[in-house]
């Protein structure tokens with residue numbers, strides 16, 4: 001690490017902690033749009049980690065994960081640099097929307113360009129001011145509107161450094177996922193920066209268990225890569241379960257959904273996941289599982305048209321063991337597992 005570390009016009013010296021408003025654009029009323037950033041630089045050298053939330057403006061669990069992370073006393077002994085960015089898509093955050101005012105999805109616009117669309121400009125600023133200066137990254141997401149996701153890590157596990165970080169995050173379910181063009185993860189990978197994506201909960205809602213698992217996961221990765229001291233009582237290794245494939249089960253008929261299975265639960269081929277019926281509850285259509293697996297995502301809006309995605313099922317070698325570990329994990333997050341991450 002060099003002695004000078006600069007973001008925007010602000011220099012952060014060793015041992016300093018600073019808040020920065022990074023200029024990204026002007027609105028049409030000439031108001032400045034800024035990304036709020038906090039940089040904590042340890043006295044000793046170490047990795048440079050970005051933790052970002054709100055790439056999709058309505059995914060606010062990540063914003064809360066970053067806020068809670070910043071309040072942790074453990075950061076006093078930090079080695080290296082933590083760049084905490086609670087809200088990347090400040091435009092979408094203010095309009096409670098996933099997108100930018102130009103209707104683009106920021107996570108399809110990386111690495112961006114200086115003279116491109118508004119989304120491309122924001123991506124470019126974030127890349128050049130933050131990502132390019134980092135050695136590691138964690139990007140926080142939740143399900144798109146009207147859906148909920150089980151806390152999970154999505155990562156390209158072919159890279160041993162990423163695999164090590166994914167294991168260290170200590171959530172039971174890890175999805176091996178290829179990189180999508182234009183995503184932050186793909187752009188970071190091109191720069192050789194190992195990056196995890198944490199996914200959990202729903203848009204425009206706080207979910208206590210998801211937030212806790214996110215905060216603990218980030219701290220655990222920071223310990224693993226040498227930014228924080230190991231815990232005095234080193235926790236036992238957590239088993240993680242890697243899904244190599246997943247599929248959406250869609251509504252076979254339009255109607256109103258009654259849910260029979262929740263996220264985190266194991267399903268077997270032929271199991272009824274939900275029942276779709278007419279407004280009188282008379283004409284009924286079953287939604288059934290195609291394969292054995294774990295429900296990792298589901299619709300929360302029970303009004304479905306034929307073909308709408310209803311349940312996201314990931315397949316594992318041994319789904320019953322995964323279900324047990326998800327139950328234990330949920331209990332650890334708040335002392336009960338009755339909510340299935342729904343509260």
Ligand SMILES: [Zn+2]
Pocket residue numbers: 055056059140141142
């Ligand atoms: Zn997202």
